[in-house]
Amino acid sequence: MVGRTQPINPWPGVGAAALVAALILGTLITVALRAEAGGGFGPADWAALRFTLLQATLSAVLSAALAIPVARALARRRFFGRRVLIALLGAPFILPVIVAILGLLQVFGRAGWISDALGFLGLPPIQIYGLHGVVLAHVFFNLPLATRLILQGWQEIPAERFRLAAQLGCEGLTMFRLIELPMLRRILPGVLAVVFAICLTSFAVALTLGGGPRATTIELAIYQAFTYDFNLGRAALLSAVQLALTAAAALAALRFSQGDGFGAGLNRAIRRWDGGAPLLDAFWIIAAAVFLLLPLASVTISGFAGLFEMPALVIQAAVTSILVAAASTVVLLLIALPMATTIATGRYGIVELSGLLGLAASPLVIGTGLFILIRPVANPTALALPVTALVNAIMALPFALRILVPAARDALERHGRLALSLNMSNKSFFMRVILLRLRPQIGFAAGLTAALSMGDLGVIALFADAQIATLPLQIYRLMGAYQMQAAAGGALLLMILSMGAFWILDRGGRWHVEA
Amino acid sequence: MLKLDNCTIANSNFLLRADLEIEAGTSVAIIGPSGAGKSTLLETIAGFRDLKSGQIFWKGDDLTARPPGKRPLAMLFQDGNLFPHLSAEQNVALGLRPNGGLSQDDLKQVRSALGRVGLPDMGARKPADLSGGQQSRVALARILVQKRQVLLLDEPFAALGPALKVEMLDLVADLIAETQTTLLMVSHDPQDALRITEKTVLVADQIAHPPIATAQLFENPPPALRDYLG
Numbered sequence: 001m002v003g004r005t006q007p008i009n010p011w012p013g014v015g016a017a018a019l020v021a022a023l024i025l026g027t028l029i030t031v032a033l034r035a036e037a038g039g040g041f042g043p044a045d046w047a048a049l050r051f052t053l054l055q056a057t058l059s060a061v062l063s064a065a066l067a068i069p070v071a072r073a074l075a076r077r078r079f080f081g082r083r084v085l086i087a088l089l090g091a092p093f094i095l096p097v098i099v100a101i102l103g104l105l106q107v108f109g110r111a112g113w114i115s116d117a118l119g120f121l122g123l124p125p126i127q128i129y130g131l132h133g134v135v136l137a138h139v140f141f142n143l144p145l146a147t148r149l150i151l152q153g154w155q156e157i158p159a160e161r162f163r164l165a166a167q168l169g170c171e172g173l174t175m176f177r178l179i180e181l182p183m184l185r186r187i188l189p190g191v192l193a194v195v196f197a198i199c200l201t202s203f204a205v206a207l208t209l210g211g212g213p214r215a216t217t218i219e220l221a222i223y224q225a226f227t228y229d230f231n232l233g234r235a236a237l238l239s240a241v242q243l244a245l246t247a248a249a250a251l252a253a254l255r256f257s258q259g260d261g262f263g264a265g266l267n268r269a270i271r272r273w274d275g276g277a278p279l280l281d282a283f284w285i286i287a288a289a290v291f292l293l294l295p296l297a298s299v300t301i302s303g304f305a306g307l308f309e310m311p312a313l314v315i316q317a318a319v320t321s322i323l324v325a326a327a328s329t330v331v332l333l334l335i336a337l338p339m340a341t342t343i344a345t346g347r348y349g350i351v352e353l354s355g356l357l358g359l360a361a362s363p364l365v366i367g368t369g370l371f372i373l374i375r376p377v378a379n380p381t382a383l384a385l386p387v388t389a390l391v392n393a394i395m396a397l398p399f400a401l402r403i404l405v406p407a408a409r410d411a412l413e414r415h416g417r418l419a420l421s422l423n424m425s426n427k428s429f430f431m432r433v434i435l436l437r438l439r440p441q442i443g444f445a446a447g448l449t450a451a452l453s454m455g456d457l458g459v460i461a462l463f464a465d466a467q468i469a470t471l472p473l474q475i476y477r478l479m480g481a482y483q484m485q486a487a488a489g490g491a492l493l494l495m496i497l498s499m500g501a502f503w504i505l506d507r508g509g510r511w512h513v514e515a
Numbered sequence: 516m517l518k519l520d521n522c523t524i525a526n527s528n529f530l531l532r533a534d535l536e537i538e539a540g541t542s543v544a545i546i547g548p549s550g551a552g553k554s555t556l557l558e559t560i561a562g563f564r565d566l567k568s569g570q571i572f573w574k575g576d577d578l579t580a581r582p583p584g585k586r587p588l589a590m591l592f593q594d595g596n597l598f599p600h601l602s603a604e605q606n607v608a609l610g611l612r613p614n615g616g617l618s619q620d621d622l623k624q625v626r627s628a629l630g631r632v633g634l635p636d637m638g639a640r641k642p643a644d645l646s647g648g649q650q651s652r653v654a655l656a657r658i659l660v661q662k663r664q665v666l667l668l669d670e671p672f673a674a675l676g677p678a679l680k681v682e683m684l685d686l687v688a689d690l691i692a693e694t695q696t697t698l699l700m701v702s703h704d705p706q707d708a709l710r711i712t713e714k715t716v717l718v719a720d721q722i723a724h725p726p727i728a729t730a731q732l733f734e735n736p737p738p739a740l741r742d743y744l745g
């Protein structure tokens with residue numbers, strides 16, 4: 001925008017960013033200081049590095065490439081159940097990892113539906129373990145995120161643009177080049193960078209579907225260094241490599257997302273007049289829906305019986321999980337909203353970088369660092385739940401910012417000058433313009449955080465003793481004890497809680513916004 | 516009196532010089548070829564752009580370093596004059612209480628301003644549910660409650676039809692006469708200038724010339740204006 005001043009006080013955002021950076025870098029330094037020298041970067045570590053880069057690249061490219069036709073089809077088709085489908089597209093990403101892997105194994109696994117069907121035809125079962133299993137799971141988790149981010153880009157194109165293009169008689173490729181390609185060029189690099197970074201630090205997928213010398217990620221190697229031989233030196237070394245990798249991805253995302261917002265368009269329903277290819281669109285929508293819904297359906301069917309004979313332990317764990325998720329969401333909003341507003345001014349790239357640090361730091365490293373810091377002053381186990389809530393909020397921060405910043409930038413560009421000329425205070429601009437204009441994005445970010453926190457199985461495993469458990473941890477324990485019926489029932493309950501939290505918050509934000 | 520004292524305005528690719536005075540209470544058109552810097556001049560007076568050199572005074576007060584909201588002037592832009600998520604009434608109320616805290620008296624003022632611009636029953640509507648002309652009226656109602664001494668118009672009615680534009684200009688003329696407001700209005704249409712302004716500032720050749728009586732200017736246009744008028 002034109003001008004020297006902006007109706008925004010940058011300091012709360014800078015302060016929040018400093019706290020986040022202090023927490024992430026502080027814990028990392030703690031781990032490094034505690035580490036013992038020696039060892040060095042061995043052949044197994046090089047293999048882990050290569051595998052990490054390979055699977056993350058494949059996962060990011062496949063997720064984004066598949067998301068474009070799906071998002072385009074969803075953006076230009078109006079059909080019965082579209083709203084539900086878009087909400088469900090958010091499902092795999094916010095699906096608790098344990099539950100999702102259970103579902104993927106039930107569909108794609110050795111004894112899964114597809115292998116059974118192949119058996120009927122006399123073919124050998126699918127081999128899901130290894131590189132393709134890891135990539136399959138990552139695409140399953142990230143295709144919906146990529147689709148939603150790109151779809152949001154599509155929906156942020158002002159309706160007036162499509163009207164203008166329709167009026168000019170643009171169709172197909174021309175329409176794509178004129179309106180959609182510039183949007184994709186602006187959105188895609190960020191999407192690729194985010195998915196790549198998520199896959200760099202993904203841990204549970206590699207643990208369950210990878211493993212072994214040929215399919216170990218750096219993250220898994222860190223975990224193994226912690227749990228198997230408590231070798232903090234090696235873990236710290238791997239963490240440093242991890243941080244460097246993801247910092248590079250984060251910088252790329254920062255660079256690629258500096259584009260201008262689109263011009264102003266009033267809040268009218270988005271409507272397009274070009275025909276496109278209905279059959280092709282239908283194919284993409286159905287294929288994506290089947291791929292994403294089949295594993296969920298499988299978990300639902302297998303968990304249904306257990307749902308009605310829930311042990312008291314599971315109920316108790318569920319209540320704990322709800323409280324942790326709520327606390328996590330509040331903490332996230334208190335951090336993310338000031339940061340997003342500050343980043344929107346375009347003058348504090350360092351704040352955005354701090355927000356992306358969460359992508360680079362693995363929960364296990366932060367958790368271990370906090371464990372070491374807390375142990376001299378308090379019993380870490382007693383703080384298991386607050387620490388879990390805090391770390392979950394930090395982990396959700398990069399996604400929340402990716403959602404909030406473009407909208408904040410847009411609100412500032414469109415309304416900043418008017419607010420200044422009216423002499424609105426910074427606080428007033430934040431409360432009456434930013435918060436209200438960003439309502440859909442705030443709902444989306446809050447829903448994502450609540451669901452991710454609900455399903456998280458990371459830090460809590462390091463901190464909790466037998467007395468404390470969140471629902472995912474309880475399910476994990478039940479699985480370890482071969483109580484599969486109770487575990488399946490708990491998994492279904494966890495899925496309902498995560499999805500429910502997301503649906504309520506996301507729906508609440510979009511209420512009355514998109515007609 | 517609004518005084519631009521030896522001002523130089525830098526905009527990425529060109530410089531604009533302005534050294535002129537405008538009597539308080541007059542209506543002034545700012546006219547000139549497109550790209551000459553009419554909007555730039557207005558944005559500078561409003562405080563959205565820094566001066567490279569020189570000073571801006573209003574009735575002897577130095578405005579040069581003041582932020583936009585602290586200057587005794589109100590401005591309407593080419594677009595984006597209303598917040599789309601707020602109702603007409605809330606938008607107008609911002610002119611009176613930019614930071615909330617509306618009293619019963621304030622509300623009365625807001626409603627009477629909406630009544631004055633001809634929208635007595637539209638307070639609850641959002642901008643998307645109003646026509647272009649009605650949106651302009653809401654913005655003018657806000658200007659009314661703002662009670663600033665100078666009004667800057669950067670072609671806010673450019674998107675309206677000729678009849679509607681004339682209607683809006685007449686409404687503006689009435690409002691500024693009632694409130695004794697000084698008006699600076701960017702225009703590319705000589706008819707607009709002749710209709711409601713007494714004087715005209717010609718912006719051409721990187722200079723904002725001192726104001727000349729509008730009728731006189733168009734009777735005997737200088738070469739730069741003649742080129743523009745064709």
